Amino acid sequence: MKLRFLTAGDRGLMVELGDEVDLAINRRVHALARLIQAEDIAGVEELIPTYRSILVIYDPLILPYDELVERIRGLATEEASSAQVRTVTLPTCYGGEFGPDLEDVARHNGLTTQEVIDIHTSRGYPVFCLGFSPGFPYLGGMSERIAMPRLENPRTKVPAGSVGIAGTQTGVYPSETPGGWRIIGRTPVRLYLPERDPPVLLRPGDVVRFRAIDEEEYREIARLERDGRYEPEIAYGGGEGE
Amino acid sequence: MSRRSPTGVVRVSRPLFEVIAPGLLTTVQDAGRKGFQKFGVSPNGALDMYSYRMANFLVGNRDEAALELTLVGPTLKVLASATVAVCGGDLSPSLNGSPAPRWESFVVREGDVLSFGKCRGGSRAYLAVSGGLDVKPVMGSRSTDLLARLGGLGGRPLKRGDVLYCREAEPAPPGRCVPPEYIPEFPSEVVLRVVPGPQDDHFSPKGLETFFSSTYEVTSDSDRMGCRLEGPAIEHLGGADIISDGVPLGAVQVPKHGRPIILLAGRQTVGGYAKIAVVITPDVDRVAQLKPGDRVRFQRVSLEKAQRELGKYLGKMDPGIIRQRSEKVSRYIIKINGRRFETVVEELS
Secondary structure (H helix, E strand, C coil), X not given: CCCEEEECCCCEEEEECCCCCCHHHHHHXXXXXXXXXXXXXXCEEEEEECCCEEEEEECXXXXXXXXXXXXXXXXXXXXXXXXXXXXXXXXEEECHHHCCCHHHHHHHHCCCHHHHHHHHCCCCEEEEEECCCCCCEEECCCCHHHCECCCCCCEXXXXXXXXXXXXXXXXXXXXXXXXXXXXXXXXXXXXXXXCCCCXXXXXXXXXXXXXXXXXXXXXXXXXXXXXXXXXCEEEXXXXXXX | CEEECCCCCEEEEEEEEEEEECCCCCEEECCCCCCCHHHCCCCCCCCCHHHHHHHHHHCCCCCCCEEEEECCCCEEEECXXXXXXXXXXXXXXXXXXXXXXXXXXEEECCCCEEEECCCCEEEEEEEEECCCECCCCECCECCCECCCCECCECCECCCCCCEEEEECCCCCCCCEECCHHHCCCCCCEEEEEEEECCCHHHECHHHHHHHHHCCEEECCCCXXXXXXXXXXXXXXXXXXXXXXXXXXCCEEXXXXXXXXXXXXXXXXXXXXXXXXXXXXXXXXXXXXXXXXXXXXXXXXXXXXXXXXXXXXXXXXXXXXXXXXXXXXXXXXXXXXXXXXXXXXXXCCC
């Protein structure tokens, strides 16, 4: 594996594993991040794995730069396994009040709303990284057949759980924020609850799938979530996504 | 209100301040939220960590929650006795209308009014109270995250009518002070030391030359996320956009318009603009004390030098440096030709 080590200030080391948005590179990023985490290296304080790199925050008074680089180089030779890849399925109610932009997305692409739903639910989306706001997943791999530019005037309030499309990207709003994505549906599953441990459901490296549900099932799952009794639909291994 | 600590001891908390006026932007902050950046949770915490820590040391705390004041401080009615300390920028603290000390602990009593006046240096001050402010920790921290609206007082700044609680503690003695050689100055023109990278190769030689030779001015849209600068545009090689990656504290990112932004504790964890350099940790505290119109230059240092400076900086943040002022101290305010001077006369043995 080809690695590039870049200084990121007096406490940061940027480890680059490639220079493109690519699922194979991203898999290696998260596999290496898991290995570094598991190693529990004294002096390593925090990791931020993203599309093609890991920002390692460390304490140079405990762990000198050169030693940190050597430790990571040593770990990177190990084979990345996909056995730990999780697939998280998000039940989603499409259209109606939950997905006010579904019809626009269908019209824009010359499809029926059902076709948009079928395409959106037909594949798994890798979580390249989390950022922007707590638990917000940057998902890859959406079909260009349902792509549509952002709204010209972003909404001031997008409800938590809203599933949207921006260009060729799809995503889910973990909390209520302003936003300009085309909203096609909503999941009753909470991606982010500050009081939960861990506070976020999705982890970088996971694969997300969407499953279409009706309003009745939406309300049932929402009720279970509220009572803290909802069990997320998580499967391990493979993670091919397609 | 009481809460059981991990050791099983019940720590009682009591109402300490009622907010009469909230000030410009007053938030509850501590040392920040650690370990959640990979989930997209910003660290937050005090922007000027040094001044925050000193204020806490003075009242006998470690990294307890304190108030971060910005340019215009709040007016607080005191509801119970406590030892407090104010460190950082000079926001003219006063107690019942008389000047209150900075970088020194003092006692406030029920019925007192603690207020702030003109900003005479720096831009942010820290008000620490013995025992620390009591708000519910979120992900291990009491810091306010204004963007994600979490921590502190429901993720928002103080507002009129808020009541702030403090945790019960052994009352710290008044008159504990930070020795003068440990009190930083807050000039309106600073040279910030930076380590180039991680994306300095995204800039042309001319762009790098501009960055290291120009003077930049702090703009008024700076906030807890970042200090925005106006000045000569820095030229990229190719584009300003990178594949989004992690953003360290003090990162200097340069969007397409070419003007640098220094990212602070309230930053987002992931960013898509090329980072030309990263301000060394000790100098991030100086950035936190800049105000609109202040001027900044950047100076290149090696990683080795930066990490030596980091060691010195962390070494200074030691509660052992705090001194107890002798009891034989008198304070006078004298006026000479209409100018007001605050004097302290200390009897030496």
